Amino acid sequence: MNDSPSAGFSISEGAFQKALRAVEIESGIRLPDSNRRTLISFLAGRLTALDMDMERYLRHVWRNRAEYAALIDAVTINETYFFREEKHFRILKNHLLPQWDRKGIQYFHFWSAACSSGEEAISLNAMIHGMRKEKGGRGIRASILASDINPHSLALFTRGIYTRNAFRKDGSAFNGLLEPYLRRETHSVIIDDSLRKEIDIQKINLFRDDLSELKERFHLIFLRNTLIYMSLEIRGEILDRVVKTLRPDGYLFLSASEIPLISHPLLELEQVQNTYFFRKKNPEELRQGVNPNPICEVVPSDLGETGAIPLSIERVLPKKEIPFAGEVRGKYPIDTEKILFYASQRLNNRLFTAQQDINFSFALQFLHIIWLIRENRYADGRDLMELIDPLLPKNEISCYLWGYLELVRGNPQKAGFRFSEALQCNSGCWPARFYRANTLRDEYPRIAEREYETCGRDICSYIDQNQYYYQFLLEGFNAKYFLDMCREWQKRLKEDRRWP
Numbered sequence: 033m034n035d036s037p038s039a040g041f042s043i044s045e046g047a048f049q050k051a052l053r054a055v056e057i058e059s060g061i062r063l064p065d066s067n068r069r070t071l072i073s074f075l076a077g078r079l080t081a082l083d084m085d086m087e088r089y090l091r092h093v094w095r096n097r098a099e100y101a102a103l104i105d106a107v108t109i110n111e112t113y114f115f116r117e118e119k120h121f122r123i124l125k126n127h128l129l130p131q132w133d134r135k136g137i138q139y140f141h142f143w144s145a146a147c148s149s150g151e152e153a154i155s156l157n158a159m160i161h162g163m164r165k166e167k168g169g170r171g172i173r174a175s176i177l178a179s180d181i182n183p184h185s186l187a188l189f190t191r192g193i194y195t196r197n198a199f200r201k202d203g204s205a206f207n208g209l210l211e212p213y214l215r216r217e218t219h220s221v222i223i224d225d226s227l228r229k230e231i232d233i234q235k236i237n238l239f240r241d242d243l244s245e246l247k248e249r250f251h252l253i254f255l256r257n258t259l260i261y262m263s264l265e266i267r268g269e270i271l272d273r274v275v276k277t278l279r280p281d282g283y284l285f286l287s288a289s290e291i292p293l294i295s296h297p298l299l300e301l302e303q304v305q306n307t308y309f310f311r312k313k314n315p316e317e318l319r320q321g322v323n324p325n326p327i328c329e330v331v332p333s334d335l336g337e338t339g340a341i342p343l344s345i346e347r348v349l350p351k352k353e354i355p356f357a358g359e360v361r362g363k364y365p366i367d368t369e370k371i372l373f374y375a376s377q378r379l380n381n382r383l384f385t386a387q388q389d390i391n392f393s394f395a396l397q398f399l400h401i402i403w404l405i406r407e408n409r410y411a412d413g414r415d416l417m418e419l420i421d422p423l424l425p426k427n428e429i430s431c432y433l434w435g436y437l438e439l440v441r442g443n444p445q446k447a448g449f450r451f452s453e454a455l456q457c458n459s460g461c462w463p464a465r466f467y468r469a470n471t472l473r474d475e476y477p478r479i480a481e482r483e484y485e486t487c488g489r490d491i492c493s494y495i496d497q498n499q500y501y502y503q504f505l506l507e508g509f510n511a512k513y514f515l516d517m518c519r520e521w522q523k524r525l526k527e528d529r530r531w532p
């Protein structure tokens with residue numbers, strides 16, 4: 033296929049948006065801005081070669097398997113390599129597999145749920161083979177399902193021919209497990225069939241295909257660097273479907289960039305050696321009926337008589353003294369530092385109270401918004417933010433939460449603006465700086481690198497001074513996690529010389 037646009041050919045913004053929408057409806061993928069130029073070039077080339085407008089081309093795509101495969105290949109991010117995010121494989125080898133072995137489980141079902149050209153699935157199988165060799169050919173075995181939406185990537189997987197770029201420094205600690213199965217040629221590396229033929233390779237669209245036959249099948253699922261390209265609604269739908277295929281006490285691994293943006297009522301966040309992943313709750317945990325809001329017991333009510341004041345503020349102030357929204361700032365002392373302090377105290381001790389201080393009431397409301405976000409109830413979180421935000425002076429907590437809500441809704445530009453506002457309120461608000469850097473990575477990598485460097489310094493100071501007032505914003509993570517992420521992204525951006 034000729035993917036190069038003809039001279040002078042252009043695609044209108046309206047036609048391009050039609051293509052983006054069609055791709056999202058079919059696959060769930062929301063193309064990042066950094067790949068926009070690539071897709072425009074591809075579409076221009078195809079429309080020219082086929083002499084079609086966009087509407088005719090899209091009808092052609094859904095009727096023609098080869099054209100569909102080419103379009104999906106143009107919109108998917110196929111960056112992967114062997115033993116990517118090495119720390120995940122270290123957790124699997126040193127923690128999860130021994131844990132299962134102690135329970136007498138020796139046959140596992142794994143799913144590489146967005147496998148691209150197969151490096152991840154092959155890495156999993158190589159690890160299983162390596163551990164079995166350590167036991168003299170006895171012990172653990174596994175069935176591995178590897179799936180992807182991209183037929184071109186799966187075809188590369190089936191061939192088993194890789195470039196040297198499939199081997200990176202990250203992952204090098206385990207690359208030796210592949211040595212018995214490698215054949216090196218001048219410009220490529222071939223993986224022996226004996227390692228690949230044991231893997232069940234399937235084309236699966238996580239957004240559209242029926243996954244009911246996979247219900248509660250898997251002990252471990254890798255779904256890394258995929259959900260980050262989905263809108264909030266589609267991300268939630270896919271996560272729901274994938275979680276149903278996990279066995280109770282099974283594990284879900286996402287990329288480090290995705291984990292802070294993901295929560296699910298059936299998943300428990302776990303940490304081993306500063307590495308985070310999810311475990312599916314078992315029936316006993318679900319039967320215990322844990323308080324659905326462990327942070328605080330405040331539930332937003334209908335608006336009060338003035339149409340502005342949340343219920344918890346009514347509890348602090350006498351009914352007759354409840355002010356209109358515009359009067360709160362001047363009449364009552366709003367102190368952001370106190371709100372941060374009270375929120376962190378309440379997070380650590382549910383009995384902590386300061387009922388006569390209106391700042392405590394706002395702290396409870398912010399905690400409730402955080403809980404709503406963790407429960408994927410983003411619309412409810414926005415509603416509560418819209419209720420309490422007019423009552424407060426501009427502050428880093430509100431700006432940060434607005435930014436976070438925009439981020440999970442798939443609006444990085446709006447999110448970045450909100451995080452910048454939080455930093456204007458308090459330049460030391462490192463959670464806002466961290467996520468602002470995330471929104472800058474693709475378009476402004478050098479600025480993002482500097483932001484990560486500054487954020488890392490701020491976190492070090494925060495840790496050294498034994499501070500914890502941002503703890504309630506971190507969704508179960510600790511400051512060291514974000515410090516590690518800052519350093520990791522700084523390193524990656526320094527090594528990446530793709531920008532001009």
